[in-house]
Amino acid sequence: MDEDLRRLPGFAWYTKQPICDNTLDNAQLETRCPLDNGRHSDASVPLRYSAGKLDQLPAELLIHILHQIDIPSLTRFRRVNRRAMELVDSLPYYNVLVKHFPNIIRAIVSIQADSFDCGTLYRTLSTKKCSTCKRFGDYLYLVDCRRVCYFCYTRQPEFFPLTTQQASAFFTSNLKKQRKAATSRQILHAAKPPSVLSLPGRYCTAWGSDGGNLARKRIRLYDRRSVVHSLAEIDLPTLDKTTREPRRFMAIITAPYLLDSGRRVDWGYFCSGCKEKTRHFRIKYTKADLLEHFARYGRVEEMPRIPGRFTHATPI
Structure with missing residues (x-):
């Protein structure tokens, strides 16, 4: 301290204060997504394979390229061989993120949050204000990597993601009379708005002994702000607008403030x-x-x- x-x-x-809101912090991320960083870094064992043409690039350019890759893709590349693992682990931004925020990395990989890159995540964590108000944004909305405070993510419509059915309603084809006209879901998938694939579990503020509302299946959630032209176009549930709606909590995780160029964090x-x-x-x-x-x-x-x-x- x-x-x-x-x-x-x-x-x-x-x-x-031990306030539990059943976000991704409570989704057993260490069990669901164990990280192997640091377990296979024995320098005495020679590398058998290279990273292909990537090894021919200057180090500065290679770092710049890898920092612009989304974290799920970066994790998949890291699994190619030990040389790829060595390259990813040497990235300054990635190294800081894994050191200070392993659960955020686990959450991003688990819910396939691929709409932002490693550099964007680092820069977002290096800020402290909520994206929609002046308070400290102590959470991350992982659909599009924005800082948010408790009040905004439980009350603002833009942090209430849409299901596939809701989002596809905004993507209709003008060629309905044609036999091979694309369906609204096909148009939605082609547009690729920011989205995540939720984890099963209990979400939202705990009530009684169950500890939140149970979500049994994984569902695709789309960023409302990227899909809806006006946030007022879809009415929120009449009885379930804030702390009882699981979807509001499925892409939320605690996010401390990163300062001193990654040397310290303030929770x-x-x-x-x-x-x-x-x-x-x-x-x-x-x-x-x-x-x-x-x-x-x-x-x-x-x-x-x-x-x-x-x-x-x-x-x-």
Whole structure:
């Protein structure tokens, strides 16, 4: 923990809170997608095969090319032989991602999120603001690699992906009278809007002992913003717009803030004092934002006569 935060009065109450929303963080990614990075790097064993014509390219150009490949494809290339594995593992961006965010790599490979490349993911993780508001975006929407906060991904229509049936309704052929006219699904697949293939499991905010709503099958989910011309064109479910809709959680994973050129990460912190006063307790803060929040609302202290409940004191 950073020493600057430890010196603050009441720091003990600015901590990570175990809030479980049943996103991809809870999808048993280590079991479903184990990574073998570092297991086959014995330099004493000579390489038997090359990477073909790729080995003839200058190192700078080769790195630039590989950084622009989507991670599922990069993972498949890495499995070709030990030389390909060596090339991928030497990529600066990929190396940082695997070191600090292995579960994000596992999630991307597991749900086949292939609409963005390795470099885009690195640059997105090097930012901290939600893509649609000014809060810290402590999650990633993996359909198109955007930072998002809890409030936006549970409430904004653009983070509510479409099923194949819903998305294909926006791709109709003008040649319906022709015998060989393409179907709406064929047009959708040809257009290739950003999409993922969900994992079976329990998703959305836990209710009761089941721990979320169970999704038994894998389904293809399409980015609503890329398919729908206006986000108001499709009505959201009347009774299930936010925390009870599994589709909102199937492409969401926790995303810390990457800083110092990949040397450090900031996972962010919740403020216990905000449970009772000022702002919502689900807002997360980076270290710098937490210091500013503390200066504005005061240190956190236990409420008089209510043991175990905390609030902000008068700002210092």
